[in-house]
Amino acid sequence: MQGFLLVDKPSGITSFGAVARIKRLANEKRVGHTGTLDPMATGVLPIFIGKATALSSYLAESDKKYVATVRLGLTTDTDDVTGNIxxxxxxxxxxxxxISALSGFKGRVRQTPPVYSAIKQNGVRMYRLARQGLDVKAPEREVEIKDISLISGLDEQNEFSFSATVSKGTYIRSLARDIGETLGCGATLSRLKRTFVSNFDIKDAVPLDSLTSENIKEYIKNEADALPFLTSIGVTEKQAVRFANGGELSLDRLNANGLCDRQIIKVFFGNTFIGLGIVSFEKQMLLIKCNINRP
Known part of the structure; x- marks a missing residue:
């Protein structure tokens, strides 16, 4: 079984746990996700199956959109309500x-990831070190908050909700914490839903709990559909065979007008997605990035 699956992850399960379930349902060892969701979080989790796992890193670079609920007046060690107060x-x-505080975070900002995160320090996940009581802190990094706006005002629990479109590497837990610091009362994340990844909306995702070994094939898409933002190029059967066997293709023999140096493109023979190539003006060749299917 091979392809791309868009899952709506429920709360209470890790992204790794969701992948493990798909492995069992699809009876496939090679399964991977892109863009980790915390156990508390719900929403869009793109999953690649079979040889398509080679494509997961390209989707991981994409922007993501979230709807988050923040509780003011409370600070925890995990920056969400699952942690210790x-x-x-x-x-x-x-x-x-x-609203004023939110607007201050729009654009490029410096952010310190949560201590309880999957970031590695000396080869070890930080959350493992934190659970051992060790003093750890992730290095600050620059992220981009491309859009952020209030969607639900303060309620009796001092909670409000906002939507945000963010770049790769942005922690919404950290954003919630920083908003609380800006407001001077502290804050922690109480709910989080990822609603959009790259070109994919949550309305297109299948709830994880509704998948079975009998129906999973119905929801698996062609792996090329996971990368709609990449340019496609068609090749002849002879070129497809050469590319699939590890051979580079001459740009002179391709319809390569308008391509840029080092551009990654999808290679098709008819309707068959062969793999990804990378343009080299220096060699005047289409180099192989990865092969997925044979013609």
């Missing part, structure tokens, strides 16, 4: 204050 404080802010 570090501090509580009174909340004396308005919706206008929240």
């Amino acid at each position: 570090i501090a509580t404080s009174k909340v004396g802010v308005s919706d206008d204050d929240v």
